[in-house]
Amino acid sequence: MKTKAVRLYGESDLRLEEFELPAIKETEILAKIVSDSICMSSYKAATQGTKHKRIPNNVADEPIIIGHEFCGEIVEVGAKWADKFKAGDKFSIQPALVDENGPVGVLSAPGYSYNYIGGDAQYVIIPEEVMTNDCLLAYNGDAFYLGSLAEPMSCIVGGYHANYHTTPGSYVHKMEIVEGGSCAILAGVGPMGLGAIDYAIHADRKPSLVVVTDIDTARLERAASIFTVEEAKANGVELIYVNTAEEGKGPEYLKSLTPGGKGFDDVFVYAPVAPVVEQADAILGFDGCLNFFAGPTNPEFAAKFNFYNVHYAATHVVGTSGGNTDDMRESLAMMEAGKLNPSVMITHVGGLDAVIETTLNLPKIPGGKKLVYTGISMPLTALEELKDKDDDLSKGLAEIVERHNGLWSPEAEKYLLANAPAI
Incomplete structure (x- = not known):
């Protein structure tokens, strides 16, 4: 053939x-x-x-x-x-x-x-x-x-599963994000960040608070029109979009959005930018997990990390670059069920x-x-x-x-395949 x-x-x-x-x-x-x-x-x-x-x-x-x-x-x-x-x-x-x-x-x-x-x-x-x-x-x-898109979506799913948390006095880590906890998705309105918002809202295990940041107002507004605050609330999640380029919207403000201002349980970094990594570190709460999701191309990429908090506040970092086969199965099943x-x-x-x-x-x-x-x-x-x-x-x-609100869709695919010239 x-x-x-x-x-x-x-x-x-x-x-x-x-x-x-x-x-x-x-x-x-x-x-x-x-x-x-x-x-x-x-x-x-x-x-x-x-x-x-x-x-x-x-x-x-x-x-x-x-x-x-x-x-x-x-x-x-x-x-x-x-x-x-x-x-x-x-x-x-x-x-x-x-x-x-x-x-x-x-x-x-x-x-x-x-x-x-x-x-x-x-x-x-x-x-x-x-x-x-x-x-x-x-x-x-x-x-x-x-x-x-199941493969890139599985990378996002894998990130949520890879986060972990600790128990004082135990050496056994608890995998996954904190259910009902506080989650931040930084630089989170690019294509993969949007997938992360979708999963946070619609997965079985979800946080109660999701804060999504970026420095581009138009992109934030677009994200908010796709994943609305109302939809998130209907799924038991408080969703907040923040432009961190605006005055007064830095780490202290972001922490103030969490219960008691204690900081976030889980923070995802969706851009390999040192100030974003350092912002993520600054908003972690006790036992907070920073997931460095966005892979840099520069092998010398580095950012500051507060090791006082590593020692006394049990903060920690993981890096994920892909999902496994179970993550793909989960992605496919959620898409087939209309959840993603x-x-x-x-x-x-x-x-x-x-x-x-x-x-x-x-x-x-x-x-x-x-x-x-x-x-x-x-x-x-x-x-x-x-x-x-x-x-x-x-x-x-x-x-x-x-x-379809500016989005690609099954209807668009069917039309394209029926009417586009064969190569």
């Missing part, structure tokens, strides 16, 4: 090519990819080439398919898996292949390491180790793009022919997640710019997006 895919040959050397897939083995599965959301990790892999720890050294001769946040349908199942999967099943994949002994190996991630599987392709061959490590996950939702809507992350859509330019220029493109549909041809287009275009496809999409 022929497939079109974006393949990596070296540093910033991405090529959209058509090539023949080999026949699947009895241990493999043939699948059709429908959607892939482009991650900053793909930018790092594409620009670093073999310097990236997950990119094989022989990509110049054996190129890999990029993209790891993807969703699609199974086409053909090898005999070994015929009792568990069938043609037509929708799926998502946990790309970080980990078994009980740790990572499968350097060649352990679809979208980084394999010749025949990655999200930016029309058809792929899912290798045996994906199924062996239980990383091929059933998805029963209405829209493929939600399955693509990661549509808020998406700001741009495009086709397979938009992948190369988008991936190599990702840090320069403003907004949130860039979503691509691998079977169509379409330049990367911001959702807010659809209304300014003259073609019928854009006009139709613009009307749908407007009806």
Whole structure:
């Protein structure tokens, strides 16, 4: 079977090519990819080439398919898996292949390491180790793009599960955020921060107070229009948005929002900026946990941390950079139940022919997640710019997006797949 895919040959050397897939083995599965959301990790892999720890050294001769946040349908199942999967099943994949002994190996991630599987392709061959490590996950939702967003959403979910708290006199830590406690999400109105707000409001285990900060009024107002104070209250959460660039809205003010002004139990940092990290440290309460979620690109990144409070107030820090398979399952289940809507992350859509330019220029493109549909041809287009275009496809999409409060939706996906030109 022929497939079109974006393949990596070296540093910033991405090529959209058509090539023949080999026949699947009895241990493999043939699948059709429908959607892939482009991650900053793909930018790092594409620009670093073999310097990236997950990119094989022989990509110049054996190129890999990029993209790891993807969703699609199974086409053909090898005999070994015929009792568990069938043609037509929708799926998502946990790309970080980990078994009980740790990572499968350097060649352990679809979208980084394999010749025949990655999200930016029309058809792929899912290798045996994906199924062996239980990383091929059933998805029963209405829209493929939600399955693509299960991976970034799982990173957010993993952050909430990774936080921990202590008990005086015991060396056993209590995992998870404090239920009914105070939670702050700093620099929290970017795409991943919005997902963190969504989860905080709608998860079974939730705080009673969530304070979301940023320094951009327009972005804060947009977040407040998506996740309203009223909706949060209906779910038992007091939600407060704060512009910390305004005078008098620093750490002391933020702490004053917590019960008794004692500070926050859980603080998430969604931007790798030293003043934000230091602000997070300053608003921690006793036994407060700081989750440094946003990964810096600078290996020398550092910020001040109050070690007096570490010693006397039991404050502590964790860092999370991804979710595990259980986190993905939780994300998928919550989306299928309508409890999570990661549509808020998406700001741009495009086709397979938009992948190369988008991936190599990702840090320069403003907004949130860039979503691509691998079977169509379409330049990367911001959702807010659809209304300014003259073609019928854009006009139709613009009307749908407007009806959904400016967000991408299952309705928009169906319209796009039915009307966009095939690549």
